[in-house]
Amino acid sequence: MKTRVLTKLAMAVGGAAMLCSTAMAEEPVRGGTLVTTLPQTPRHLNPAVQSGIVTGAPGAQLFAAPLRYDEDWTPQPYLAESWEWSDDGLSMTLKLVQDARFHDGEPITSEDVAFSVDTIKANHPFKTMFGVVETVETPDAHTAVLKLSQPHPALLLAMSSQLMPIIPKHIYGDGQDPKAHPRNGQDVVGSGPFKFVEFTADQQVILERNDDFFIEGRPYLDRIVYRIIKDASARAIGMENGELHMTTFENTVRNIKRMSENENLVATDEGYAAIGPINWLAFNTGSDGPLADKRVRQAIAYAVDKKFILDAIMLGLSQDAKTGIHPGSPLYYPDVNGYDLDLDKANALLDEAGYPADSSGTRFSLTIDHGNPTTKPQAEFTKASLAKIGIDVTVNSFVDFPTWANKISNHDFDMTWDTVFNWGDPVIGVHRTYDSQNIKEGVIWSNTQQYQNAEIDRIMDEAGQEIDPEKRAALYKEFQEILAEDLPVYWTNTLPYHTIYNNKVGNPPLGIWASSSPYDLVFLKE
Amino acid sequence: MNILKVLAQRLSYALALLIAVLVLNFTMINLAPGDVVDTIAADMGGASAELMEQIRTEYGLDKPIIVQLGNYVWRVLQFDLGHSYFYNRPVTEMIFERLPATLLLVFSAQIFALILGILLGVFAAIRPNGILSHIVTLFALFGYAAPVFWTGILLLIAFSLNIPLFPVAGMRDVTIDGGFFPQALSVAHHLVLPMLSLGSIFIALYSRLCRASMLEVLGSDYIRTAKAKGLSPRDVTLKHGLKNALPPVVTLAGLQFSAVISGAVLVESVFSWPGLGQLALTSILARDTPTILGILFFSALVVIIGNLLTDLALRLIDPRIRKST
Numbered sequence: 001m002k003t004r005v006l007t008k009l010a011m012a013v014g015g016a017a018m019l020c021s022t023a024m025a026e027e028p029v030r031g032g033t034l035v036t037t038l039p040q041t042p043r044h045l046n047p048a049v050q051s052g053i054v055t056g057a058p059g060a061q062l063f064a065a066p067l068r069y070d071e072d073w074t075p076q077p078y079l080a081e082s083w084e085w086s087d088d089g090l091s092m093t094l095k096l097v098q099d100a101r102f103h104d105g106e107p108i109t110s111e112d113v114a115f116s117v118d119t120i121k122a123n124h125p126f127k128t129m130f131g132v133v134e135t136v137e138t139p140d141a142h143t144a145v146l147k148l149s150q151p152h153p154a155l156l157l158a159m160s161s162q163l164m165p166i167i168p169k170h171i172y173g174d175g176q177d178p179k180a181h182p183r184n185g186q187d188v189v190g191s192g193p194f195k196f197v198e199f200t201a202d203q204q205v206i207l208e209r210n211d212d213f214f215i216e217g218r219p220y221l222d223r224i225v226y227r228i229i230k231d232a233s234a235r236a237i238g239m240e241n242g243e244l245h246m247t248t249f250e251n252t253v254r255n256i257k258r259m260s261e262n263e264n265l266v267a268t269d270e271g272y273a274a275i276g277p278i279n280w281l282a283f284n285t286g287s288d289g290p291l292a293d294k295r296v297r298q299a300i301a302y303a304v305d306k307k308f309i310l311d312a313i314m315l316g317l318s319q320d321a322k323t324g325i326h327p328g329s330p331l332y333y334p335d336v337n338g339y340d341l342d343l344d345k346a347n348a349l350l351d352e353a354g355y356p357a358d359s360s361g362t363r364f365s366l367t368i369d370h371g372n373p374t375t376k377p378q379a380e381f382t383k384a385s386l387a388k389i390g391i392d393v394t395v396n397s398f399v400d401f402p403t404w405a406n407k408i409s410n411h412d413f414d415m416t417w418d419t420v421f422n423w424g425d426p427v428i429g430v431h432r433t434y435d436s437q438n439i440k441e442g443v444i445w446s447n448t449q450q451y452q453n454a455e456i457d458r459i460m461d462e463a464g465q466e467i468d469p470e471k472r473a474a475l476y477k478e479f480q481e482i483l484a485e486d487l488p489v490y491w492t493n494t495l496p497y498h499t500i501y502n503n504k505v506g507n508p509p510l511g512i513w514a515s516s517s518p519y520d521l522v523f524l525k526e
Numbered sequence: 527m528n529i530l531k532v533l534a535q536r537l538s539y540a541l542a543l544l545i546a547v548l549v550l551n552f553t554m555i556n557l558a559p560g561d562v563v564d565t566i567a568a569d570m571g572g573a574s575a576e577l578m579e580q581i582r583t584e585y586g587l588d589k590p591i592i593v594q595l596g597n598y599v600w601r602v603l604q605f606d607l608g609h610s611y612f613y614n615r616p617v618t619e620m621i622f623e624r625l626p627a628t629l630l631l632v633f634s635a636q637i638f639a640l641i642l643g644i645l646l647g648v649f650a651a652i653r654p655n656g657i658l659s660h661i662v663t664l665f666a667l668f669g670y671a672a673p674v675f676w677t678g679i680l681l682l683i684a685f686s687l688n689i690p691l692f693p694v695a696g697m698r699d700v701t702i703d704g705g706f707f708p709q710a711l712s713v714a715h716h717l718v719l720p721m722l723s724l725g726s727i728f729i730a731l732y733s734r735l736c737r738a739s740m741l742e743v744l745g746s747d748y749i750r751t752a753k754a755k756g757l758s759p760r761d762v763t764l765k766h767g768l769k770n771a772l773p774p775v776v777t778l779a780g781l782q783f784s785a786v787i788s789g790a791v792l793v794e795s796v797f798s799w800p801g802l803g804q805l806a807l808t809s810i811l812a813r814d815t816p817t818i819l820g821i822l823f824f825s826a827l828v829v830i831i832g833n834l835l836t837d838l839a840l841r842l843i844d845p846r847i848r849k850s851t
Contacts (some may be wrong), residue, residue, distance in 0.1 A: 203696060231796050240687055243694055399563070400560075405564040409564075
């Protein structure tokens, strides 16, 4: 364990050194317009009241957060020049940088921080981020103290990137509903490195340099144009013919392969560890059928060849994910059972569970839904794989998202392929899938598997409050071990998210928050 | 007098049809499981039960379907198409913002298909068993049979990537500053590929019909007379032949208008053309009921007006139709 941490550290140091050397080799250049993409139109641009990657990308340019993260999961000062836990872990003191101003010239004060926390807490879908924040005290204009009802280590990640944008109280505090505020999508006044110019649905978002940004000399770019292009092939062609400089969150493997073969383009999966998307096969463990028995779930995992998914369906572009925590996270624990293909073991487990094969070789029947058109190959592959161990599977075709979500969230399914995001800290995006308190009818991406384990509930409770990083990692190790044994879902791979950039782009956003990181360091080479 | 009576009759049918379009579509959308709140939750990467309940109450989605329908129809009768749940903006405003892009695409594709279709049809009719005629048929059938989004992607690969003549997406180059002409030129430049792929479906229809119609006309007595008079082959084909062969083609073009609009939905998605089609697709996937209904309402209106105009035009052109009513 310790050696692993050390290697990781060594790798990180090496990475940082490399970054430094490239940075030294390439002096950033001022000016230029970066043309990048969004795969769909955002509802609006205010991440305080809207999650999701298409709001987060321009949102992280418009609004600054107290902290930012480097490639190594280490928090760095941003709008807060320092941050400090109290000894009991019940309060967090933020010191804001002096002279930071909103885009309309008003100073950014601790009042705005308090207002932002309140707004996010009341309106953002991720209630676990600031749920335990009781009040925000503002002893002076540059000091904000977050008072917590219990220790909450996830707060650090929740104070970064798109999760905690500092929004101006003098604009959003006018009494209108923040979720439907007219300034969310037009005339946005932010605190970040780029200012709002234009947002036209299905066309583009245009931002320009904030000359008054609180970090001297930055940003380097004059403008960012986000072109809204829904068709993945069209984005790939735009990258290849040079019309686009960079595209993020690409996940169609054939297009990524094509683009990576182009000599002007670089394709990388770095930068998606915090968002942490994981593909899995979910089981309805609360159903009356065979899936309530963990031996059946294990048998299914043994029969579905993960290597085939990684090599043939994902073309080697996604990583093996053995648990519900993303492999890029420091809390990931890979030494659990990975359920490598073993049909004998699968058959033995099914026999043991009391499901013998009948005269035609069939044990029982199940259905499988695929939660997204892109997981159709996995669903078909599961059907073929499970036929080999006598499970007859019917594939329900994907109609559209609401139909699927309605079915799954009302627990009317046997198995489904799904993709769920970590969102930084496990408390924000991982716990929800396994928490027995979070079995909620009609809510997608709650504990739709109806999984219940008092031990897991206890570990999550403890880990959510454990300030000591080593103790916390030990708790999550146990968490991942128990889950790998219980297998409420069978995790197979990370989503093959890739950033593809033209080699004209300097300092592409490869930190843990990918395109939801501030682009103040990004530049265009001559 | 007669024509006014017909017009009044058609208009009352149209009104009934519009209300039927609204009621039927409203019911159909609500019969599907799931609603816009599920999509909003998904767009957020997950949501709490309380938040979802709160949004349902705000939008009145917790009320019985029949009450929601009543409220909706009542608002439409007051010329209010409501607010989009998903984008939180007035539906009418969103539709008018996108209507020009769609109309530009649809009309240019239609005109392109008509001109090329008629030309090809005439050529094919002059030598009905010649090799050119067969090539034209083959080419046209290919365009008709190929899915329009596939044609679109092929065109992109050919003319954006291999021979980079045209931009890959969008309607104009946002980095261009300047007056009306550079902007218009940029729009025209972006329009070429979407227009070609949308038009390709209809070239087959028009050229086949034009060919058949030409063959029929060219075999008639007055053509023989014209030839016997010693007119040049060109005059015979164009003045006497084409002029009489055209009306069926024009009628078909009028009737195909609704098909062109539905084809535009796919083409707009491939080329990121910011028109009604893309909005329709997004709203359907999001179950954004007011926006879907607004778009269907407008499309129905456009089709009704199109049919009405075709009807009236034919009555004016062709004396036989005027007499028969």
